[in-house]
Amino acid sequence: MIKPDFDSFLLLSFGGPQGPDEVMPFLRRVTAGRGVPDERLTEVAQHYLHYDGISPITAQNEALLAALQAEFDRRGINLPLYFGNRNWHPFVTDTARKMQADGRRHALVLATSATGSYSGCRQYREDLAHAAAELDGVAPGFTKLRHYFDHPGLITANADAVRRALAGIRPELRDEARLVFTAHSIPVSMNDSAGPDGGLYVAEQSTTARLVAEAVRGPGAEFDLVWQSRSGPPQVPWLEPDINDHLRELAATGTRAVVVAPTGFVSDHLEVIWDLDEEARETAVELGLDYVRAATAGTDTAFVSGLVDLVEEQLDGKPAEFLGSLGLCGVDCPASCCPAPVRRSA
Numbered sequence: 102m103i104k105p106d107f108d109s110f111l112l113l114s115f116g117g118p119q120g121p122d123e124v125m126p127f128l129r130r131v132t133a134g135r136g137v138p139d140e141r142l143t144e145v146a147q148h149y150l151h152y153d154g155i156s157p158i159t160a161q162n163e164a165l166l167a168a169l170q171a172e173f174d175r176r177g178i179n180l181p182l183y184f185g186n187r188n189w190h191p192f193v194t195d196t197a198r199k200m201q202a203d204g205r206r207h208a209l210v211l212a213t214s215a216t217g218s219y220s221g222c223r224q225y226r227e228d229l230a231h232a233a234a235e236l237d238g239v240a241p242g243f244t245k246l247r248h249y250f251d252h253p254g255l256i257t258a259n260a261d262a263v264r265r266a267l268a269g270i271r272p273e274l275r276d277e278a279r280l281v282f283t284a285h286s287i288p289v290s291m292n293d294s295a296g297p298d299g300g301l302y303v304a305e306q307s308t309t310a311r312l313v314a315e316a317v318r319g320p321g322a323e324f325d326l327v328w329q330s331r332s333g334p335p336q337v338p339w340l341e342p343d344i345n346d347h348l349r350e351l352a353a354t355g356t357r358a359v360v361v362a363p364t365g366f367v368s369d370h371l372e373v374i375w376d377l378d379e380e381a382r383e384t385a386v387e388l389g390l391d392y393v394r395a396a397t398a399g400t401d402t403a404f405v406s407g408l409v410d411l412v413e414e415q416l417d418g419k420p421a422e423f424l425g426s427l428g429l430c431g432v433d434c435p436a437s438c439c440p441a442p443v444r445r446s447a
């Protein structure tokens with residue numbers, strides 16, 4: 102295949118409400134056809150309203166864009182940057198229309214999910230396809246960058262954050278503090294069908310967690326990978342254990358301190374600050390655990406530089422460094438990979 106001439110860059114993300122009136126429309130949009138019960142929506146709406154209905158994710162993506170722009174400038178990469186979301190303004194369809202009007206023909210796309218799974222990879226591909234289908238005339242081409250769950254930039258940023266978090270644990274408990282990594286829970290069936298051979302989501306999340314734990318504490322370091330932010334109807338199995346149950350289990354078996362690192366997310370968005378800084382912290386306090394939450398990669402310089410390495414990998418065909426052994430999945434996914442779940446009504 103002839104390599105396309107890339108002329109633009111698109112940051113593709115989830116989106117979040119920017120005021121109280123936007124909360125319910127946003128939640129209905131996210132969960133349309135997904136069988137998420139109304140009680141769950143009402144509960145999640147309260148989490149957003151706790152922050153005046155403003156999800157931090159949009160400002161965080163704008164900060165990431167500015168950091169990427171600075172790194173592009175530093176390296177002489179001359180691609181204009183665009184930003185679009187799946188679920189809220191700026192919608193990727195509107196962004197694609199703007200790109201078309203600006204004469205852009207082929208964009209490199211960075212999704213704010215570092216791993217495979219329907220929600221984190223295939224659905225973003227669908228979002229791009231829908232956006233292109235909405236346009237009159239020739240739509241820009243979109244080439245998604247590979248998954249970066251094992252990229253040294255992401256690992257370094259998270260390892261530095263875990264070290265800073267450990268420094269916040271009482272000195273006498275620091276060495277014994279348990280390293281607990283979290284990622285978004287997904288339905289077990291979604292993990293079973295993730296990647297060319299299934300199970301890719303858990304495999305990639307485990308790789309990130311292991312690489313970060315080993316960067317901090319050396320080869321063979323112990324760690325736990327658990328899940329947060331479960332949605333869906335109660336009768337459908339999702340990945341377990343939940344972080345709160347896990348903290349109870351740890352406390353019951355003698356753990357006195359934990360650092361919780363949400364390595365499954367790239368910014369401190371609402372699911373991080375609510376589920377970990379409010380809920381899980383409260384659980385930990387009740388249990389008498391020392392608890393410090395590590396920051397996500399955000400605009401960490403190692404992370405941003407690593408992302409730009411992925412851009413350069415596409416521009417000059419030079420493979421970027423990666424530490425894991427799961428290959429370059431995320432660049433040329435087979436069509437059968439990470440299929441959409443069966444739609445259901447609430």
Ligand SMILES: CC1=C(CCC(=O)O)c2cc3nc(cc4[nH]c(cc5[nH]c(cc1n2)c(C)c5CCC(=O)O)c(CCC(=O)O)c4C)C(CCC(=O)O)=C3C
Binds near residue numbers: 115135157213372
């Ligand atoms: C794998 C994954 C990621 C990580 C990859 C990625 O980053 O893309 C992620 C990220 C995010 N999820 C987010 C928010 C929500 N996710 C929900 C619901 C769901 N998430 C799912 C999966 C994931 N989600 C799934 C399988 C559902 C069930 C409905 C469905 O099958 O689609 C719901 C509905 C209400 C509820 O929580 O029940 C909300 C509000 C926000 C924004 C936070 C903010 O506003 O700052 C972000 C970044």
Ligand SMILES: [Fe+2]
Binds near residue numbers: 285
């Ligand atoms: Fe989600």
